[in-house]
Amino acid sequence: MTEHKIVELIPQNNEEDYNMILPAFLSIWNDLEHHKFLTFTLQLFTKEMASSFFKHHLDQGCRYFAVIDDLKTIFALSVIKINNIESFDILGLGVRPEFKHKGIGGSLIKHAIDLAASLGFKAIDASVFADNTNMMRVLLSFNFMPIRINNHARADGIDLVVMKKYL
Numbered sequence: 001m002t003e004h005k006i007v008e009l010i011p012q013n014n015e016e017d018y019n020m021i022l023p024a025f026l027s028i029w030n031d032l033e034h035h036k037f038l039t040f041t042l043q044l045f046t047k048e049m050a051s052s053f054f055k056h057h058l059d060q061g062c063r064y065f066a067v068i069d070d071l072k073t074i075f076a077l078s079v080i081k082i083n084n085i086e087s088f089d090i091l092g093l094g095v096r097p098e099f100k101h102k103g104i105g106g107s108l109i110k111h112a113i114d115l116a117a118s119l120g121f122k123a124i125d126a127s128v129f130a131d132n133t134n135m136m137r138v139l140l141s142f143n144f145m146p147i148r149i150n151n152h153a154r155a156d157g158i159d160l161v162v163m164k165k166y167l
């Protein structure tokens with residue numbers, strides 16, 4: 001991988017961003033190894049579902065960040081949900097399988113922490129399924145703490161662990 005950077009994609013307003021994010025999202029989120037960590041229903045994401053997120057994300061308070069290289073290849077994506085009254089949430093995060101364990105996921109988490117702090121938030125939330133030891137370890141390494149468990153949140157009965165980091 002050549003030099004990479006984190007950029008915000010705004011598919012709701014920008015067709016080039018929409019065309020970049022749609023295939024990357026479907027490929028990362030539907031990857032067989034990843035999928036169960038990124039879905040409540042265990043159903044694959046269809047193009048129509050993803051397209052609907054991307055056409056309305058600003059209205060829903062969601063922002064997308066991508067790790068890209070000079071050729072605009074996307075290696076990883078994060079989805080942040082900002083609710084100015086309630087919370088700043090890392091809603092989703094996925095790294096292409098062949099680029100895991102290179103610090104890319106961690107760089108997106110650090111970017112989210114910095115963004116939350118720059119917007120004046122005093123805490124940042126991230127939720128992780130209880131069988132997702134990789135994500136759990138990365139979040140713990142950034143001093144996120146488990147604060148709540150939503151029992152049987154995923155369609156196969158696995159719990160969701162809500163983690164919080166105070167800024």
Ligand SMILES: CC(C)(COP(=O)(O)OP(=O)(O)OC[C@H]1O[C@@H](n2cnc3c(N)ncnc32)[C@H](O)[C@@H]1OP(=O)(O)O)[C@@H](O)C(=O)NCCC(=O)NCCS
Pocket residue numbers: 033034037038092093094095096099100101102103104105106107127128129132134135137138141
């Ligand atoms: C969880 C996930 C986002 C982590 O992304 P990642 O890019 O692999 O994360 P990092 O590389 O920053 O950290 C992973 C590990 O690699 C290590 N690492 C980081 N840079 C490294 C490097 N240059 N060389 C070797 N190891 C490295 C980290 O220390 C960390 O070690 P640990 O597992 O012992 O804590 C990624 O595995 C993923 O996309 N999983 C599937 C989807 C998913 O679970 N998303 C989260 C939903 S809540």
